[in-house]
Each structure stands twice: as structure tokens, then as C-alpha cells.
Amino acid sequence: MKYDVVVIGAGITGLSSAYHLKKKDSSLKILVVDKFKTFSQGNTAKSAAAFRDFFTLRENQVMAQTAINFYKHLQNDMDVDLGMKFTGYLFLFDHEKARDFISKYPHSRFVDEDLSEIFNLNIDKDTREVMGIDSIKSAVIDENAGIIEPDLLSKWYYDRLLEMGVNFMFNTFVKKLVLAPDTSLNYPGEPFNWQKSEIKYAETDKGILESDFYVLCTDVWTTALLNPVGIDSHLRPKKRQIFQITSPGIQKLIGKNIFNDSGVFPFTIFPTGVYMRPYPQANSFWTSLADELNRDFSFTENPEPEPDFYTYNIKPILDNYFPASEDSRITASWAGYYSYNTIDFMPYIFNEINLIVVSGSTGGGIMKGDSIGRIVAARYDHKNTTTLYGGKKINNTYTGRYRSTKIEDMVL
Numbered sequence: 420m421k422y423d424v425v426v427i428g429a430g431i432t433g434l435s436s437a438y439h440l441k442k443k444d445s446s447l448k449i450l451v452v453d454k455f456k457t458f459s460q461g462n463t464a465k466s467a468a469a470f471r472d473f474f475t476l477r478e479n480q481v482m483a484q485t486a487i488n489f490y491k492h493l494q495n496d497m498d499v500d501l502g503m504k505f506t507g508y509l510f511l512f513d514h515e516k517a518r519d520f521i522s523k524y525p526h527s528r529f530v531d532e533d534l535s536e537i538f539n540l541n542i543d544k545d546t547r548e549v550m551g552i553d554s555i556k557s558a559v560i561d562e563n564a565g566i567i568e569p570d571l572l573s574k575w576y577y578d579r580l581l582e583m584g585v586n587f588m589f590n591t592f593v594k595k596l597v598l599a600p601d602t603s604l605n606y607p608g609e610p611f612n613w614q615k616s617e618i619k620y621a622e623t624d625k626g627i628l629e630s631d632f633y634v635l636c637t638d639v640w641t642t643a644l645l646n647p648v649g650i651d652s653h654l655r656p657k658k659r660q661i662f663q664i665t666s667p668g669i670q671k672l673i674g675k676n677i678f679n680d681s682g683v684f685p686f687t688i689f690p691t692g693v694y695m696r697p698y699p700q701a702n703s704f705w706t707s708l709a710d711e712l713n714r715d716f717s718f719t720e721n722p723e724p725e726p727d728f729y730t731y732n733i734k735p736i737l738d739n740y741f742p743a744s745e746d747s748r749i750t751a752s753w754a755g756y757y758s759y760n761t762i763d764f765m766p767y768i769f770n771e772i773n774l775i776v777v778s779g780s781t782g783g784g785i786m787k788g789d790s791i792g793r794i795v796a797a798r799y800d801h802k803n804t805t806t807l808y809g810g811k812k813i814n815n816t817y818t819g820r821y822r823s824t825k826i827e828d829m830v831l
């Protein structure tokens with residue numbers, strides 16, 4: 420069977436892309452293919468699954484904000500349980516400038532409440548000198564933020580796609596994209612540079628998939644598919660790890676309304692970037708750190724969490740700032756990758772021949788997932804702008820391949 424569109428990758432961005440493509444044009448024959456045995460088993464499953472609209476770039480803010488509004492609409496108006504809880508994001512600072520900080524962000528407020536019952540505000544002199552960390556001096560909470568369950572969100576898209584007649588092929592590994600000329604001369608070595616060429620088919624371990632158009636939602640695996648055809652994926656993988664911890668203190672605090680009325684402790688970010696994502700189902704926090712320097716860009720198929728990373732990089736911060744973590748133990752841990760756009764940290768969604776490539780979600784593919792799907796559908800229709808949920812518009816150039824108004828055209 421020949422398809423109109425083959426979406427490679429059934430994570431959140433592939434599901435959302437297929438959904439918005441099909442919703443715009445119900446006549447499209449769409450296939451979603453994935454190497455895993457079901458949907459959303461890649462980085463979508465490994466994510467901290469938190470959301471916020473707290474971004475410095477307007478486009479990132481709008482993508483996240485409108486996707487959050489869409490998810491909220493599903494949960495509140497359509498009765499779809501997405502496990503969405505508006506816990507807020509609590510940013511703790513070791514300086515007083517938080518008031519300047521919030522003026523730029525919607526939905527955020529300066530925290531005037533007393534923090535001393537929960538956090539250690541006074542780091543002793545020796546620790547300050549040895550670790551170079553300082554006492555918490557101010558805090559901000561982003562209230563349009565919280566946690567969501569990506570399996571429930573993914574299932575909602577998956578069920579809609581089945582209803583709409585979209586086909587799925589799981590356990591199917593796409594080995595390569597095969598470039599071929601529009602008009603073949605059947606001459607060895609084709610395609611030649613003077614021939615107009617495009618992706619003719621995808622070669623998989625189950626045979627060949629033919630389609631007029633392909634959407635690559637393959638996250639950190641995108642480079643492996645694009646390198647052989649000479650297209651830059653614009654992403655670099657960065658390993659990210661999560662450690663689930665619990666302690667008697669955490670069990671007492673996790674279900675409390677603290678700076679929110681969600682019944683769940685806020686997602687909290689400490690000075691230095693260590694964060695705690697509440698996981699109330701197991702009376703635990705998921706704790707992590709998006710380390711940059713000294714974290715290489717290497718990639719392995721099944722990354723393992725590093726207990727030493729927790730012991731030496733995360734735990735000392737929790738020990739100092741968060742007394743409730745005393746006697747905590749790790750009850751689970753895992754590792755995945757951010758598909759990192761190292762230029763401006765916004766997703767890349769761009770057209771190239773008969774392909775749309777989605778990459779560089781940079782740790783935000785779930786919170787922006789619905790918007791990414793809408794941008795893919797608009798790009799498929801050759802639109803320069805995308806109307807996001809609620810009517811806000813985004814210029815597709817900002818997530819496209821050439822974002823700068825100035826690029827060198829004379830590359831020969």
C-alpha cells in the first residue's frame with residue numbers, strides 16, 4: 420500500500436503530528452511507524468513530564484502556553500483524565516533579583532510566604548565556601564505549570580488516530596530513507612545531482628514503506644536517518660537522568676497544598692538547577708539536573724542512570740536545601756536523552772524535499788507537543804504561519820531551519 424504520509428516515530432510529537440494532519444485533511448492515508456512495540460516508549464516515556472509556560476523566548480512561551488491550554492481543555496471540558504495537576508514551578512534563587520525576573524513572565528508571582536518551614540534558607544559558611552552555593556534569598560512561582568502523565572496524553576491521541584482511520588505499524592525499525600530521482604534512467608549511481616530527487620521509500624526490517632511524504636518524529640534517532648541522505652538534523656543528544664527518591668519527610672510533604680491548591684507539592688528548582696518533580700502516586704520525588712559542562716554528547720541506544728551522578732551532583736544540593744530529603748533512598752532510576760538544539764533551544768520543524776523533520780525539542784516536547792503537531796500540519800499545507808490552540812499564531816520561520824533574518828546565500 421502506498422501512503423500519502425508516513426510518520427516515523429510514535430512518541431508524543433509523532434502522535435500529535437499525525438492527529439493534526441488527519442484532522443486538517445481526513446482523506447489523507449497516514450501510517451505511523453515505530454520500532455517499539457507500542458506508542459510513546461522512547462523519550463516520551465522517560466520524561467519528567469512537567470509543563471510550564473515560563474520561557475524567555477516568546478515563541479517557546481506561546482507554543483507551551485497554547486499546548487497547556489489544549490491539554491487543560493481536554494481534561495476540564497472533555498473529561499479526559501491526563502493526570503494534569505497545576506502544582507506550579509517553584510524557582511528558588513540565591514539572589515534578590517527575583518522581582519525583576521517575574522516582570523517578563525505571565526502567570527508568575529513573587530513568593531512572599533515563609534519558606535523556612537520547608538527549605539533551609541541559611542547555608543552555613545563552610546558549605547558556602549566549599550560548594551560555592553549560597554542561601555535561598557528569594558523565590559518565584561509560575562502558576563500555569565505542573566505535571567502531566569504522558570502515557571495518558573499519548574493514549575488520547577492514539578485512540579483518536581485509530582478512530583480517524585490512521586494505520587500503525589509497531590515493532591518496525593526504519594533502517595534508511597531511500598533517495599531516488601523523480602524520473603529514473605535506471606543508470607547505476609542514481610540519483611545524480613542534476614536529477615530532481617526525493618525520498619522514494621523507507622526501508623524497514625519488515626519491508627519497504629512507500630509514501631508521497633514523510634514526517635520524521637524520531638527525536639534523538641533522527642540524525643541516524645538523515646546523515647546518509649545529507650540532511651542536518653540540527654540536534655545533539657544530551658543524556659538526562661531521573662532518580663525517584665522517597666523519605667519519611669517527603670512522604671509527609673508530598674500531598675500538601677504548598678503555594679498551590681492542587682494537593683501536590685510544587686515542582687521545585689533549586690539554585691544550581693537541581694529539580695524535584697513530585698510523583699504523588701509513589702509518595703516520591705523524581706529528582707534530576709540538566710547538566711551541561713562535562714556532560715558529553717555521546718549516544719547509546721540504552722543509556723543507564725549513574726548512581727554517582729546522584730550521589731555527587733544532586734544529593735548534596737538536596738541535603739543542604741531540603742531537610743525533608745534526609746534519609747531518602749532511591750526507589751527507581753532511568754536515563755534518556757534530550758534532543759538538543761544547541762543554537763537557540765527551540766524545536767526545529769522544517770521541510771526538506773518531501774520530508775518534514777521535527778527535532779531539537781530540547782526537554783520540552785511534551786509541554787509543546789500539541790503545538791508541534793499543529794506546526795507540522797501547517798507546514799504540510801505550505802503555510803507560513805500556524806494557528807495554535809485558542810487562536811494564537813506563530814510564524815513558522817521561528818521554528819524552521821533558517822531562523823535568522825540574515826543567512827549567507829552564496830555557499831558554493
Ligand SMILES: Cc1cc2nc3c(=O)[nH]c(=O)nc-3n(C[C@H](O)[C@H](O)[C@H](O)COP(=O)(O)OP(=O)(O)OC[C@H]3O[C@@H](n4cnc5c(N)ncnc54)[C@H](O)[C@@H]3O)c2cc1C
Binds near residue numbers: 428782
Ligand atoms: C529525563 C528527561 C526528562 C524530560 N522532562 C521533560 C519535561 O518535564 N517536560 C517536557 O515537555 N519534556 C521533557 N523531556 C523531553 C521530552 O521527553 C521529549 O521532548 C519528547 O518526549 C520528545 O517526543 P518525541 O515524540 O519527539 O520523541 P520520542 O518519544 O523519543 O519518540 C521518538 C520515537 O521514534 C521512534 N524511532 C526513532 N527512530 C526510529 C526508526 N529508525 N525506526 C522506527 N522508529 C524509530 C522511537 O522508537 C520513538 O518511539 C524530558 C526528556 C528526558 C529524557
